[in-house]
Amino acid sequence: MLVIASLLAGLVFGLGLIVSGMANPAKVLGFLNLAGPWDPSLALVMVGAIAVGLVAFHVARKRTTSLLGAAMELPISRQIDRRLVLGSVLFGVGWGIVGFCPGPAIVALGMGQAKAVVFVVAMLFGMGIFELFERRKQAVLMRA
Amino acid sequence: MSVDWNAFTSWSALVGGVLIGIAAAMFALLNGRIAGISGVIGGLLKPAPGDVAWRAAFVVGLLSAPLVYSLFAVLPELHIAAPSGTLVLAGLLVGIGTRYGSGCTSGHGVCGLSRLSPRSLVATATFMGAGFVTVYVIRHLLGI
Numbered sequence: 516m517l518v519i520a521s522l523l524a525g526l527v528f529g530l531g532l533i534v535s536g537m538a539n540p541a542k543v544l545g546f547l548n549l550a551g552p553w554d555p556s557l558a559l560v561m562v563g564a565i566a567v568g569l570v571a572f573h574v575a576r577k578r579t580t581s582l583l584g585a586a587m588e589l590p591i592s593r594q595i596d597r598r599l600v601l602g603s604v605l606f607g608v609g610w611g612i613v614g615f616c617p618g619p620a621i622v623a624l625g626m627g628q629a630k631a632v633v634f635v636v637a638m639l640f641g642m643g644i645f646e647l648f649e650r651r652k653q654a655v656l657m658r659a
Numbered sequence: 660m661s662v663d664w665n666a667f668t669s670w671s672a673l674v675g676g677v678l679i680g681i682a683a684a685m686f687a688l689l690n691g692r693i694a695g696i697s698g699v700i701g702g703l704l705k706p707a708p709g710d711v712a713w714r715a716a717f718v719v720g721l722l723s724a725p726l727v728y729s730l731f732a733v734l735p736e737l738h739i740a741a742p743s744g745t746l747v748l749a750g751l752l753v754g755i756g757t758r759y760g761s762g763c764t765s766g767h768g769v770c771g772l773s774r775l776s777p778r779s780l781v782a783t784a785t786f787m788g789a790g791f792v793t794v795y796v797i798r799h800l801l802g803i
Contacts, residue, residue, distance in 0.1 A: 520689040521713040525720020526727060528682035528694060528765070533728050533735065535675020536668055541738035545666050547787075547794040552663035556672040561768065563676020564683065568773025571684030576774070581691035588692050589774070592761075595781050602760020603767075603782045607789025609752025612797065613741045616764040617696040617757060618721065620750075623737055625722035630739040634750040641754020642701050 516583050529622045535560045538622045540614030547611050683770050686717075695766020696721070697757035760786070 529538075536542045537560055545554030578587055610616050615623070615634050623631035686694040690713065699714050725734055741749065757763040760782055762771065767786075771779020797803050 517690055518712045518716045520685065521716040522720045524682045524686040524690070524694060525717035526682075526724055527678055527685065527720075528696075528717075529721040529724025530728055531675045531678030531680075531682060533675070533724060534678055535672050536735065537675065539735060539737045541740065542666075544794060545663065547790045548798060549660055549791050550795055550799050551661075552666070553660055554663050554666040556666070556668050559669055559672035560676035560679065561772070563673045564680035564769045565676075565773050567677055567680025568683050568769055569775075571680070571687050572770070572774045575687040575691075578688075578691075581687075581689055583689050585689075585691045589687070590693060590771075590776070590778075593776075593778055595778055599760050599778060599782055600785055602756045602758070603785035604756070604789045605752050606756030606760055606763060607786035608793045609749040609756060610764075610786060611790035611793025612752070613739070613746055613749035615739075615749065616753065617700060618763070618765050620753075621696065621700075621718060621721045622724055623739070625725040626734060626737065628737055628739065630741070630743070630746055631737075633743050633746045634739075634753075637747040637750025638754035639700070639704070641751040641756075642697070642704055642758050643754075644751075645701070645755050645758035646704050 517585055520583060528618065529625070531564070532619050532622050535563075538619045538626075540619070540623075542614075543610075543616075543619070544614040547614070679765075679769060680773075683765070683773065687770070693766055693770045695762050695770060697753075697763040698761070698766050701758050756786075 532538045536556055542554065543557060546557035575589065581587060613634065617638065620631055620634050620638060624635050683694040686692055699717050702710060703714050728734055762782060767779040767782040772783060
């Protein structure tokens with residue numbers, strides 16, 4: 516049941532990205548291009564998503580189990596640290612270069628776009644590099 | 660700044676945004692989780708027992724969104740201007756950055772802001788700021 520819910524959530528998320536135009540990197544770059552002819556669409560996508568999200572998370576935060584009986588795994592960290600900021604800077608630069616963030620890149624991959632394949636493979640490689648560093652750090656900590 | 664009114668697709672942006680919000684709401688209330696694409700994918704790179712199926716299902720949902728959309732309407736065209744080398748660089752940055760910063764546009768941007776998380780507000784402001792600066796440098800300083 517959880518797997519089906521997950522599949523549906525991914526599907527609706529992807530449909531939202533296509534309907535909103537955000538699967539198209541050119542449209543995202545139109546929003547990030549503040550100094551040029553600016554396309555505010557992405558801001559309205561956020562408004563629509565957050566309007567629904569505010570209600571949903573207000574309800575979710577009070578629950579100890581999900582409607583399907585799964586444990587609630589919402590984040591608890593409140594730490595604003597170097598990792599958060601540095602990681603977000605790297606992500607923002609990559610986002611600004613091409614106009615892809617992870618969700619739209621996966622949807623574009625589903626459209627069979629060859630360039631999306633290149634981007635997603637590099638992104639997975641980047642995530643793999645992160646995992647290797649984390650594992651090495653863990654190993655050093657264990658030895659200490 | 661000048662708004663590009665021809666490019667501004669207000670209604671589809673809002674409707675698509677609401678769909679994304681519904682997907683995040685479904686995932687939070689049914690699965691008890693944050694619909695953060697980079698986190699969902701990243702977790703597949705360090706597979707743990709019982710932790711793979713729901714992640715894979717979400718990604719399959721995203722991937723199949725174009726197919727489902729195409730049953731009802733003509734898929735919009737994507738414009739990915741960047742050449743392969745640039746796609747690889749951007750993909751690496753997005754992969755490493757989203758994992759190091761614990762989230763992307765969906766996890767921090769949509770879900771985090773909906774949860775009123777100060778951590779996600781800092782992350783979102785940071786990656787959006789980095790995206791604005793990157794596009795400014797590429798388009799207006801380098802003139803590419």
